[in-house]
Amino acid sequence: MSPFEYLRIALEALASNKIRSFLTMLGVIIGVASVIMLVSIGEGAKTYIRTELMGIGSNLLIITPGKTETSGMGHPPSGGVHKLTIEDLQALEKRAPALAGLTPMVVAGAPVKYGNHSRDVLVIGTDEKFEDIRNLHVEIGSFLGKGDIEAHRKVAVIGRTVKKELFREASPLGRTVKIGETTFRIIGIMERKGTTLGIDIDDLVFIPVDTAQDIFDQDGLTQILAQVVNENAIERAKDQIRQVLVRRHAGEEDFTMITQQAMLSTAQSILSTFTYVLGGIASISLLVGGIGIMNIMLVSVRERTREIGLRKAIGAAQRDILIQFVIEAITLSMIGGIVGILLGAGIAYGAKAAFPVVPVDITGWSIATAFTFAVLVGVFFGIYPATKAARLNPIDALRYE
């Protein structure tokens, strides 16, 4: 008997009880659709984080004051924590050849005023190298220049949102705003960037680093942003930074270096776990769908006892009956799997279309896994009822009422 005949018999049997077949499939449909949907969201989040992290520049290394242990409880600092200073940065510029560039950052929140308009923003004190290292560029006017830094000029570059909130349609170039109590002249407007890692890049104001230290009364830096020459030099760069700074900080390693790669892999591994957990939870519903298949197959075998007896009497071997019922179960799970994939992918794309913020990434592996799992569920939960059918004694089966 050809596989096609078995399939025909299975389809005829399923078609003769359409509502029941559909309801049985529904379990698998919901299971597969939720696996696809949840894994898509997890994968989408991963892609989102990767793009965001890569977008902040390449081969970045962030140095922050204070020692943070990434594992274990860490040890309490034995002496006072040294601040990171412009001098530290200059020493690194001279003695850490694995670094292609360094830029300081002093970060503080402050109100920005223009006329009657006022807005609380994040002010970043930095220097001219920030633009390239951080991969954020000016659109109109110019960024902070070397001269501005050296001369301690009170100039500012503002983000798109700040511009819109304070100036509406007017051009802000050359106008003055007050940051805290100090007056700044605006020399540039940043290009629109949106939100990166939870920070609205368009809602920032950039001023020279020294000026920022003055007006916020800080002698240290919030962090130093360093760019490594290439990705293979990251470990070398960390060693060089450690050597230079430990000597300058009286033998204490009282600072922390975070690489872009480390941030990425931490985020990725958390999100992978998250994806697997979501997929696992969704798989439970697929398993429940499988039990539904087994349940209905058992009912079906019982209902069709006489049919099985007759088929045996007219020449079906045990093997034929077994294959017939397994194929029926697989057909249910397979159609359920296909509809589930379409439904899951449809909802995922729909969500993306309706809410572009929701990161959704439908991956081939999640579709393949969900489908394979669905078919295996069909085989697994179909075998028992099918074996039961195949082993029926034809005489007893024919007499079954």
Place this chain on the structure above:
Amino acid sequence: MAATPLIQLQDVTKVYVTGQIRYEVLKQISIEIESAEYVAISGASGSGKSTLLHIIGCLDTPTSGSYRLKGEEVSRKGDVELARIRNQTFGFVFQSFNLLGRYTITDNVALPMVYRGIARRARTEKAKTLLTRVGLSGFFGHRPSELSGGMQQRVAIARALANDPTVLFADEPTGNLDTKTGLDIIRLFGELNAEGTTVMVVSHDLRVAQHAGRVITLEDGRIIDDRRHAAAEPAETRTP
């Protein structure tokens, strides 16, 4: 008469054991049936006649004894071989027709040919020929529920003939039919026998015994009577 009989039973017993109770349905049955015979098996209910038919029809297996079909020992054959025998050598007709309600009668008749691996077009054609043979040429697309009992039993007979069996078995084929319809079915068996098919019928119906060339009577699992007689009308037309 051929050297090896078509069917040869030697000391066949069938014992059912349910818990502590051991029930001997067939006791030391030995019979031989030749090709193209028309055999009626009669006896009171519980005499073991259906069990005997099922064992000969390979639907059931004997507890002990030897069953040779065309000289070959059947009790040693596996499930696949037995299925092939039921499919190609035997045809069955049951008291309750056992037609599949979701198929048309043509597909019902074609069913044994599915298990034989015959292509769809060929089996549909054969099924239609057989339905015509049993007088149902106008009903190919009907479902069993749309037909009368007698017509349904004709469909079942057509189905039993699908793979041109050597032996046609019938278990109380007229049990669910009225007198007139029953007689038509009995006549049909006679005709098929006259065409060369071996027929074995288990029946209470005395008219069956009248048509058969040989009547085997069972009582409490033993053969108490086995007589051949020159039967009435159709059996006489039988070719020797």
